[in-house]
Amino acid sequence: MTPADRSTTRRRLLTAAAALSGTALLGGTATAHAAGTHGAAWPTAFPLPYGFQPEGIAIGTRPFAYFGSLANGDVHRASLATGRGSVVVRGLGAGHPTVGLKIDPQGRLFLAGGASGEIRVADARTGETEQVYATGGAFVNDVILTPGAAWFTDSFAARLHKLVLGRDGAPRAVETVPLGGDWVQGDDFTANGIERTPDGSALLVVNAFADGGRLMRVDPGTGAARTVDLGTARLPNGDGLLLLGRTLYAVQQAQNAVDVFRLNAAGTRGTAVARITDPRFRIPTTAAAWGDRLYLPNARFDVEPTPGTEYDVVAVDRV
Incomplete structure (x- = not known):
């Protein structure tokens, strides 16, 4: 599939399924849960509901993974110990997908609403959707939490959406930060x-268009973007990002791979150190970590989704 075909296919499937600079403000280095905290018997793959159409994954402070549905916005929670799970948040229906998502320590889920242009906040414990913000965005894609805000990308516009958080982590209002x-x-x-950058001073955003696919370092106060020096590496199919210490995992979905980089503290430079591949990958989109494993949902963007389409999650070793 050509890059244009791949982009058109992804857009069709998704649509159909559908300042703060400074370490003190953005927070410090992201850390993983201690390696070896899962048992050897924990599954390295488990199914999701038929027809679920997963895209995003989030893992909080307990060994449970949360997955968003492109079909209707449902959020499915699965135990990493058994693979078993159920829907904990009912979506708003067709046309209101859940793409990227994150969970905070209070159990709030921050949901990117894709082509609906929505940002939604739900309670993972009660299943209630507590807030829905209409951003006017063309495609709200992914999200990262910082101490003062939840930041969302917009795939069809040069801007980020910033959901301001109070001191208690509760959401307040949405602001728009133009990218330059x-x-x-x-x-x-x-x-x-x-x-986030390893030192927490800025944001890192995949730009799948610029120069064959680039990683950009964005000043959250001004929106000014600078290209991160990754040598000859490119991210033409770059999707979800995961930072563990100074190690950045970039999921290259259509390549069925995860590219791994070692960044400097400021996130201005990086060195490619590994590429993770696995025969079980079927267009993974995003990654989250628990222990010494990465967990990735297979989005299967290469097939037409039906109510009976099979979807699953695979676990691979961290670098």
Whole structure:
């Protein structure tokens, strides 16, 4: 499939399924749960409901993974120890997908609403959708939590959506931060995954369009973007990002791979150190970590989704 075909296919499937600079403000280095905290018998793959259409994954402070549905916005929670799970948040129906998602220590789920242009906040314990914000965005794709805000990418516009959080972590209001500097906006999917720099001073955003696919470092106060020096590496199919210490995992969904980089503290430079592949990958989109494993949902963007389409999650070893 050509890059144009792949982009068109992904857009069709998704649509159909559908300042703060400074370590003190963005928070410090992201950390993983201690390696070896799962048993050897924990499954390395488990199914999701038929027809679920997963895209995003989030793991909080307990060994449970949360997955969003492109079909109707449902959130499914699964035990990493057994693979068994159930829907804990009912979506708002067709046209209101859940793409990227994150969970905070209070059990709040921050949900990117894709082509609906929505940001939603739900309670994972009660299943209640507590807030729905209409951003006017064309495609709200992915999200990262910082101490003062939840930041969302917009794939079809040169901007980020900033959901301001109170001191208690409760959501307040949405602001828009235009992207400038080195940012180049394409005609199709451009911004995708989002993370923080290792020192917490800025944001990292995948730009799948610029120069064959670049990682951008964004000043959250001004929106100014600068290209991260990754040498000759490119992210043409870059999707979800996961930062563990100074190690950045970038899921390259259509390549069925996860590219691994070692970043400097400021996130201005990185060195490619590994590529993770697995025969079980069927277009993984995002990754989350528990112990010494990465967990990735297979989105299967290469097939037409039906109510009977099988979806699953696979676990691989961290680098």
